[in-house]
Structures are given as structure tokens and as C-alpha cells.
Amino acid sequence: MLSALVMVAARVVGSPLSKTSGELRAEPPDLLHAAPFPRFDAEALRLSLTLAFSGGGQGGLFGEALDRAVLAPSSFDPGAFASDLFLRNFVGLCCKVRVGQRDYPVAHQHLARLIASPPSDPRTIEFRRAILAELATSRQLREELEQLYVVLYRLRKILESGSAEWDPNRRQMDILAAVKELVERMADKFCAARSGLSRLAEFGARVKASEAFRSLADLIAYDEKLATLELKVSVGADGKIRAFKLLSVAENQTNPFVGSPAQRWLARAELFLRGFSFSSGEVMARLILAVFDGLEPVFPSFVGLLGDLEFYLGALGFKDFAASAGLPVCLPEFVTAETPRVLDGLFNPLLLAHGIPPVPCDLTTDRHDTTVLVTGPNSGGKTRLLQSVALAQLLGQAGLFVPARVAKLTLASSLVVSLIQETKADQAEGRLGMELVRIRALFEHLPPGAMVMLDELCSGTNPSEGEEIFELVVQMLTRLRPQAFITTHFLAFASRLESAGAIPELRFLQVSLGENHEPTYQFKPGVAKTSLAGHAAARLGVTGEQLLALVERNTRALAAKREV
């Protein structure tokens, strides 16, 4: 258990060990980026992994390394939308990794960071989409990837568990056996992959062809089969063994780790003189360390690979989750901003995650770079629509499935979502003041071509004055040619803007109502005529009669109390 700690220390101070390791060169199989780049602090990660291998108690190593991983350059600022889109909830509830009947714990933070930082490089988006598309169409590749993940997860578990209650050599052999299985799976099972998954095969083949891997295979063979004994067993009439006869003993002489019995004893004596313990386990520990030292350069690859696999398996998990509710998802088609936006069968995955069956809707606009004013009754699905569109844009640009049956999107330069305004104990301004601060901040950082989601803009002041600010914001916003969706209850104002047509980039959507004026959670062009506040009030028990009944009940209760 302890040997590697020493080797680590030796390596840190530049002992000969690091110079004799015959460094295995194999670039990590980056499945997330078209152009791979270093995502981890290689030296720190190697040190941590070496300590973990030695049993130094590196719990949470993989998770912490993934959380600190460098992400691809992104123009998105997660702080501008992650909380309003409940991204962690979405990842935790929708992007589960399930293999067989078992759910595997995913590094949620890393996955949320990946989704919240869509790559700026379109090639990377396409790279990811190609992998997902191949996995979605090839059941065999998906199963192989899942099995690869299972082995990788096992490797992670062993590495992150200490060896206090475990035979250190056995634990390290288990780690090495997992590495061998991983490399062999990568080399053998992904040869037919056409997407970026082929990098697994390339990486596996490179490692498999290395001297370090051959040493690993030899060591495992040595551990499993030092020699073969041929026995003849005599069994009595009662079924019990009566006698053994040793017919032959054949040592695995071709294995480079197999030495003569005398050499094995001399090795133990030598180790004792060198300051180690006098045991066969100590000899094995030295050999394990020597093999690990050769493979050490590939260990960091497994950390990144775990995160990459969780990214794709999580996406497939989302697809399965939606499909189980009868909701298909798709990889969006990316089009230019001037072409129509299409989101057919769009649903809000957050509703699905919380057990509320979402009602899919079809959303179409004539082009992307427009500002859409959404009107409709309260609880008509306006805010959920904004969440769904934003999530679709975010997931699509991250290279993942979007919550829609068909989707045509254009790439946005950024995303700002402002749906929930919570009152904070230390806020310096009132509701309008905070809204104005929000608008100011929006304009300070918003690049052209961004997607903007604003819920009930300027609702914190009297309508006539709010409408002026509203119009000002919309006019200024259109100069940045955003993909904006703004909900409002200023219906008269919205109607006036629609009829005036003074702002060409403005589009209008309203909630479709049923025969009884109930919301259908579908949207159609135009401006709603009413917010149906009365309906909402009645549904929530705020009519005159209902409130009067409550007042009378409370009065009677108080009078009865006084009589007593």
C-alpha cells in the first residue's frame, strides 16, 4: 500500500525512478473536443493518482479533478442563466447514467459545467453531435460504451477507496486488472466507430502496443498463474477425497516475472537488506510498482474519460427518460439566423423531472434574430416556454439532445435568462430598482446575437411608466439582433406595438386558450386579449365570495373564543 507513496516522494525530488520509467506517450482520448487540449493539471493529477494507487486515501479524486477541469472556450456565462434554468436539477434528475438496472452516480457539477459552457468552436459541437448520433443509432456501440463506463467506474471506486482494510497488493492488482480491461475494451470494441469514438480505439491500440501494457499483461498472468499443477485425486466410496498424487508441475517459464525458486528467495533477502520487509508480498509490491510506473502516464486519461462518458451516457439517459414519457428528443439542425426557428414537440424537461407530464408545443418563428413578446393568461405556460426554449438552445449548443421532436436552431453568442426575481435581505433597491439594475447589467455584457429570456419585464411599477421603459428596452435590444423572448401582461401596450409595427424585429406570441378559456399550453401568433386574472383568482380562491367567507369564519371564531 505504501510503496507508491515513497515512489511519489522519490519522483517529486527527481529520483532515478522517473527517469527510468520509459514514458508511455499516449494522448488522452478526448471525446468532448474536436481539437483536444490539456484539460487537467497533468502533474497534480498524476501525483494524486499515484497516491491513490498507493492507497493514500484519495476519496473524491475523480470528482474534484473533473470539477477543476478546464473547459473548452465558451462565450456563455453560466451565471446569467444556470440558476433560472435549474441546470443542476436538470442534470441530476434528467441526465442519469443507468447500465442494466443500476444507476451510477454522475459527477453532476462537471456535467452541469459542461452544459453551461457550450463550446464556441462549431467543430466541437459537431464532434459531440456526431458521437451522440452514432451512439443513438448503434445499440452495440452504446452497450460497449456503457460497459466501458462500468469498468471505468470500478477503477474509480478502487482508486478512491483507501487500502486500510484491504490487502494492498490485491487492491493494486485489481486496479491494474481494471486498467487492462479498459485498454482492451477501448482497443477492441470501438474499431468500427466512425465518430469521435474512434479515438478510444486509437488510444487503446497505442497503449496496448506499448511495452508498459505488455508488462501489465505479463504481471497479471504471473499473478494468476505462476505454475500449473497436474493432480490425480482419488475419491473414496463415500465421496471423500482419499489421496492426491502430483503428476506434474509446470512453471510459466515464458513469463518474464517468473524466476527460479532460489531467485525468489534471494529477492526477498535482498529486499530485506534494502530496508523492505521479508515477504513474498513485498516482492510483488515492487513488481506492481514497476508496472504501474510504466502505465502511470495513461492514468490521468481515465479521469477525463470518465467525465466524457458521463457526458454522453447522461445525454442518452435524458433521451431514455424523455422517451419513457413518450417525449422524443432530437439533435437540432443548426441553421442561419435568417431562417425560421422550428421547435416541434418542445417540452419542458424540468416539469418531467418533477413528475409533471409536460404538454409539448410547436413553436415556430419566421427567423431567429427577433424579439418575441409572449402574452397570455397567468399560469398559461409562458415562463415554462421561456425555460424550454433556453434549455433547448443551451443543450443544442452543448452538442446534446434538445427537448423537442424536431428542432432548427441557430447558434447564439450568449444566453441570458431572467425568470425569477427573488427578494434578498440585503438588496438596496425596490422591485423596480432591482429590475432596472438587471436591465443595466444585461446591456453591459450582452453581445450581439445572444439569446435573451426576460419574464414580465417592468412589472414592478405602474403600467404607464413601465410601458415606456419596456419600449425603450425592446428598441435598444433589437439593435443587438438577439433571439429574445419577453413575457408581459401589458396587453394593451403589446397590442399597440403590434398594430403600430414600428419595431420590425418584434414578433408576438400568445397562449392559446381552450373553449372554456383554459390555457392549452400551446402558442399562436398574436397578442392575448386578457390575462384571465379572474380565472386564476378563482382557481386559487381569491374571488369576492371566497374572501368574504373567510372573513366571516374568522370573525365567528374570534367571537366564540371570547365567549369561552
Next chain:
Amino acid sequence: MPTFLTTPKMSPELAARVQASVNGRRATPGSRRRAPHLIVLVRLAVLVLTGTLVALVLYVRHHDREEREHARADLTASVDRRRAALEPQDHRTLGLIEDWLVRGAGQYEGDLVAEALRAPGALAALFADRAVYVRGEQAGFRNAAAVADAAKSSSKDAFLLCLLEPPPERAEKALLAKARLAYSTRGELEAATEHVHPLRDAVVGMPFLSPAFAERVRKASELTELRRLRNAFDKAPLDAAIHAAKARLLVFVVDEPSPPGGTVELDGEKAHVVRVSIVDLAHESPLLRLRKRVDPSWISAGRRVDSANALDSCALALDVHESLARL
């Protein structure tokens, strides 16, 4: 330094890594770590020290064994050499003497003077051969074990001297002269009785020439025990014992218990009956058996104080001579 953990079948890279792996050392996390060289040196020192100690112990044991066997062989050779001086019948002498002593102290069988002793000078001629002498209380000869104890406290005395060289007359002055010679330190007694050996010599020395002693030497497991045996063997009166074992004559005096009352002199002498016997050991036949009464009352008061026993003993010897002449 090359390592035994590598094999010729290993690739050079693997062999180098194995070599590097043994150049490190283990440590327990959190424990204080010592320099690898210190551990190696300490272990080497412990090994060398242990090896040296083991070699030393083995050498000492070997040396002790050799010394012990040498001592055993030396002692065995000495015993064998001494035993070689003994004839087979000599080994029986002591047992024979004990039998005669026990018999002589038992029921008195009556006075006896063999025909061979009746001739003048026969007694003196008899003592030209080797003889053993012992005198003791009657109780001291009741069995073989008691005989050994009694023998150890018995030596040549005035009776023996006066028996071999009787004084010219029974006068107190003449007896006293003989008695003084008997207790003189100038060797007159030994010169006059050189063929007579006290039984004590045989009792003390013969066990060292017995098969039991040889067996004890053979079985001794410690050098110290062998040294102790050697020391005892060297101090034992072996020459005298061998002479005693070759004795052909046994002379013994049995002092019967004195009757109650009566005067006891300062040297313990008082009136009592004494048995005097001479036995031909070669033929296992009695030559003389007499029973006499001694009484110091005849001695002058001045001499009785310090020489009553010697004078009585010498007078007893004269009694024996007179009895021989008379019978």
C-alpha cells in the same frame, strides 16, 4: 546494485523500472521516516551481529564440547589406569570386609585362635602381608552403610602399634612410650605399620575405581561436573585404596557399649568390653577372635587424664599377645 527481482526475460524498460522500484523504500504514512541507508545499515549491522553471535555461540559450544570430551577421555583414562592396578578379586575386598565387620559386631561367636598364630612370631609374620585395620563402636558395624561412616573416623592407633611391636613390659611407663609413638607426628607409627592400611582409605578411595564412577564420568554432560569429578578423583587416596583392596588380612576392634555408670575419663575412655578379630581375607577365615575387658582404673591418676585410651589400647594389645602365648 543489480537486483534479484529482474529476470533475463524482462524487457530493458521493465527491468529498469523494477530496479528503480527497489531503489526506493517503504514508509508508513504519518510515521517518522528514516533515511534508507540508515535502515540498510541497521539491518546489515543486526545481521552481522546476529551472525557473529551465532558463530560465537557455536564456537563456544564446540570448544566446550571438545574440552568436555577431552576432560572425559582424560579422566576415563586415569580411572582405567588406576583400575588396571586392581585384580578382579580386589574389587570384592571391601564388600568382604564389610561382611566380616558386621559379623564381628554381631552375636559374639566365642574366642578363637587359629593354629597358625600359636607359633612364636607368627603374628609378626602375618603382618608382613598387607592388612587393613579398623576400630569402632559396636553400633558402627551394624550394617554396610554404618561401616563406611565408622571407617572414616578410624585410623591407626596405639592398639595397632602395640600389636605389631608390643612394649617390653606391661609397666605404665613402657606402655606410655608406645602410646606416645602412636600419636607422634614424626612417622614412627607409619614406619612400624607400613603394610597395614586403615579401612578409611579403601572406603574413601575405592568408589573412584568402581564401575559406577566410570559410568558417571561417561554420562557427565557438563564440563564443570567433569572438572568436579576430576578434582575429587585427584584428591582421593587411590594408592592407599588400591593397597587396602589388595589386603589379605583384616584386623578390627569392636568396642562394645560400656555398662551404665562408672567413671569416664577425659579422653572418653571407660571400662568396657572389647572384641579383637583378625581375619584371613584370602581364605575368608577367622584367625583370631578374642573378647577382652579394658579398664583404665589401673592407670595412675596423672596419666589417666590424657592417655587413658592409648594406654588401655596398648594394654589390650599386650592382652592379645598374652592370650596367644597362653592358648
